[in-house]
Amino acid sequence: METDSVAELVTRALTALRAATDPDDPDEYVPLLWRAAADVAALPLGLELIGSADPVEREAGCDLLRDTGIQHEAVRAGTATALVALAQRETEGRVLRSLARAIEMTCDPRAVPVLVTLAGHPDAEVREEVARSFAEVVTGLPDGPDIHALIGLTQDPDPHVRDWATFTLGVQAEVDSPAIRAALRERTADEHAETRTEAIRALACRHDPRAVPLLAELLDNPEGAHVLTFAAARITDLPEPLPALPEYEPGDDWVTDAVNACNPVRRARLDAWAWELVSTLHRLRPDLDAAVSMERFGWGRLLGVAAAFGSSGYDIEALLARADGSSARAAELVATDLPRTPPDPTPGPRPQ
Incomplete structure (x- = not known):
């Protein structure tokens, strides 16, 4: 970890976070915190920061705990305990977003009720982070509380929340049920293009025949299809390639794989x-x-x-x-x- 101590790296990271013009993309903050977390000694410092009266420090504390847990699996249970306790008293949106990211990476089942509660938060940015953060802690139960929360988030008034919820529910959760398919089918008519596309691909992942004509529409896009659309076309078990597939560049591996899969x-x-x-x-x-x-x-x-x-x-x-x-x-x-x-x-x- 070069010559800087954990405390020095965290101090520099905090300075970078406070100076960042875009809180979502602080250039120096992320790599500095990751370097600090390479040493398990970062754990007590992260625990100290989440107890601070300063929301910026609590945000950094959550991020530090997240990075430490990713790099040191043995600390994840203790990290989850601390984050569950923080969730019961935290009110700042920026801290709750960081908390959601952190508790996901503990891979601890106690994260689910925390995220389910935060799914109803009035701040759309918090709800969006929650929609992203179920991926590593999904229960795998078609009728689980996480799935119910994600289905609700697919109907959120904010398009970015719907987009992430549809992706997490439809692709990352790898669980299926009539209720899930109904939620995904509803989103195939979404006015938000990215959400609609995610829903179509998610139905294709479930070998749902209703996805076929919708996939054909995506492939007919004059600007070209996304690589994930080709991946979805591979899964549909069609007796022959979708009409637009052969019109794409045959040397492209995504196209070749999709055509072969439909043969x-x-x-x-x-x-x-x-x-x-x-x-x-x-x-x-x-x-x-x-x-x-x-x-x-x-x-x-x-x-x-x-x-x-x-x-x-x-x-x-x-x-x-x-x-x-x-x-x-x-x-x-x-x-x-x-x-x-x-x-x-x-x-x-x-x-x-």
Whole structure:
């Protein structure tokens, strides 16, 4: 952390925050605070700052606790406890925005009721931050309080709140229910273009056929579609590409992937390859316990192996390309990549 102490870095960060012309983008503040948080000694200083009478210091304290928790997982529970207590007494909007960002990164379930309460705050900027901040603490329950709060925020009078709530609910929450689809469907008619686009993509992620004509409209945009629109088009399980897709530059990976995903012959071939790959691996290396999976709201196939081997898995399309389209060759590559005996996750002392 160079030669500056944690206290010196935080002091400089506070000076930068007070001098910032745009509170949302203080140039020096963010990197200085991040450097300070690299040392776990920043924790007590952050706790001290959130108890200050100065809202600027409380804001910086929340940000410092957030950065410290990101870099030092062991302090997150204590950080969550302090932030929950702060939420019960805090009234300043700028501090509550920082608090929402900080409590999300604790990944602590106690963050949910805090964010649910803040979802009803009269300040639209606070509500927008809340809409962003459910992502890391979402319960995964279709009828959970977080999902109810996000559905409510998708109907917020402020378009930026609706936009972020629609994105968090529709893409990051990875949960589905009739109520969620109804909320997303309502937003496909939103007058705010970004919110409408997020809602369409979110319905596509759920393989909802009602998204298809809406996706076609987005692809027909004369200014061109967003890369995430191509990603959504990959997931729709259409029997053929949307009409506008072939009109885009064929050399673009996003376009190619979307066109390939909408090709039923290619999809069937990829499924057959995946089955042959897993079957061959079970014969060659039954110890790998290989299996194929897909993201719930995704399209690509992933080859997973037993966790003991320390592998995060293989993208099946990339693996088959590496093997020149041969599932047998791909199985051999995986078998060669991974050791016959997985490393001991808790090795004892080395022999002398």
